[in-house]
Structure formats: C-alpha cells, structure tokens
Amino acid sequence: MPQRSSNDVFIKHNFDNHDGEVPVWATVEVLSFGMLSKIIKNLKTGTGSSYFILASNYQYKSKKGNLVKPSQKMLTSWIQGVSVLRNMCAHNSRIYNRTIHTTPEILDVDKITPPPAHNGLYQILLAMKYLRSSDEEWIVFVDAFDKLIQNNSDVVGLTAMNLPTDWKDHLSV
Incomplete structure (x- = not known):
C-alpha cells in the first residue's frame, strides 16, 4: 500500500x-x-504536451510583438530564482547588497546595458513579474516596493540592489 x-x-x-x-x-x-x-524541468515538451499547456500561461511579447511561450529552461530559471529568494527571506538572510547565485533568464526588453556586475535582486524581481498571478497584485507589489525604497532612500541604494535607475519601467506591467 502507498505511504x-x-x-x-x-x-x-x-x-x-x-x-x-x-x-x-x-x-x-x-x-x-x-x-x-x-x-x-523534466516535463516533455512539444505541441500538446503538459509543458506546452503550462507555458501558454506565461507567454510574453517578443521584440517583433509576437506572443512567445518561454522555453523550458527559461521558465524553470524563473521558478528557481523565486525559490532562492523565498528561501533567503524565510531564513532571514540578507538580500540587500548581495550577489545572489542564481540567474533567472530575463527577456531581452529587460536586459540593461552595461550588464550588472553581479546577479542580484533585479533579475529575481523580473522573474516574479513574469510569473505574476495578476497585473493588479503585481502593481500593488511594485508600488509598495517603490514606497519602501523612497522611505529609506537615505540608507538604500539602487546599485546595491542591482537595480537600474529605470527599474520601475522594467517592473511595470
């Protein structure tokens, strides 16, 4: 009998x-x-597969304006990035001014030049945006995050969080 x-x-x-x-x-x-x-990561891919159906929920617009399903590697990297951040927060680890050793793949439109010196919060916040359950909840999150940064601007620096100056444009929906 199963356990x-x-x-x-x-x-x-x-x-x-x-x-x-x-x-x-x-x-x-x-x-x-x-x-x-x-x-x-281990789902079969191809038209009609479980992965194909799942990825349909996370389509994004390409540079040409076409709807694209994320690759299996891309979608898994987003989930893994969020998982790493969740674990850091659950264990009261520092996320400010820190290199985070997981690199979610980000969409071309969100890549910044020059690329950041280290991986950090920016890439994981983008992964969270790509996986968001609703635009409304995400807007509330971004606004609260922005207020948190503004209220602590005397001690918080965007570069220490690996955020570009136009981070809010990238995180907006």
Whole structure:
C-alpha cells in the first residue's frame, strides 16, 4: 500500500478515501518551489504536451510583438530564482547588497546595458513579474516596493540592489 508523507488534512482525506491516490491539484499544494522547478524541468515538451499547456500561461511579447511561450529552461530559471529568494527571506538572510547565485533568464526588453556586475535582486524581481498571478497584485507589489525604497532612500541604494535607475519601467506591467 502507498505511504502518505504529508500531515495536511486535505492530503490525508484524499489518500484515505481514494485508495492512496491524491489528485495533482492537491499534490501541487504541498510541493516546494524547488521541487516544482524540477518537475517542470523534466516535463516533455512539444505541441500538446503538459509543458506546452503550462507555458501558454506565461507567454510574453517578443521584440517583433509576437506572443512567445518561454522555453523550458527559461521558465524553470524563473521558478528557481523565486525559490532562492523565498528561501533567503524565510531564513532571514540578507538580500540587500548581495550577489545572489542564481540567474533567472530575463527577456531581452529587460536586459540593461552595461550588464550588472553581479546577479542580484533585479533579475529575481523580473522573474516574479513574469510569473505574476495578476497585473493588479503585481502593481500593488511594485508600488509598495517603490514606497519602501523612497522611505529609506537615505540608507538604500539602487546599485546595491542591482537595480537600474529605470527599474520601475522594467517592473511595470
């Protein structure tokens, strides 16, 4: 008989009442970002595949104005970047003035010249933008982040966060 490794009530209910079967929606609820990125990295690709359907939700406009689905490598890098930032925050790690050793792929429109000397918050914030659940929630986040920077401008520097001077233009939707 299969073993249940989660103590969540909804997992226990599904496991106990459906012969050890747990629907994918319930399973995803208890996955870590890291595990989710590994699953996506290993999905089959191609028209009609699970990855193809998933990537359709994260389409972006190319330089020519065409809608493009992110590559598997790109989408996984976004999720992994957000996962790294989430873990840093969960463990009260410093994110200010720090190189973050993961590099989410960013869209050409968001690349800055000259490129930053180190990876940092900018790339991960862009990954969060690309993965946003809604424009409204993202706008609220960017406005709150902007206020936080303005309220602490005497001690916070954009370059220490790896942000270009036009960061708000890049993070806007």
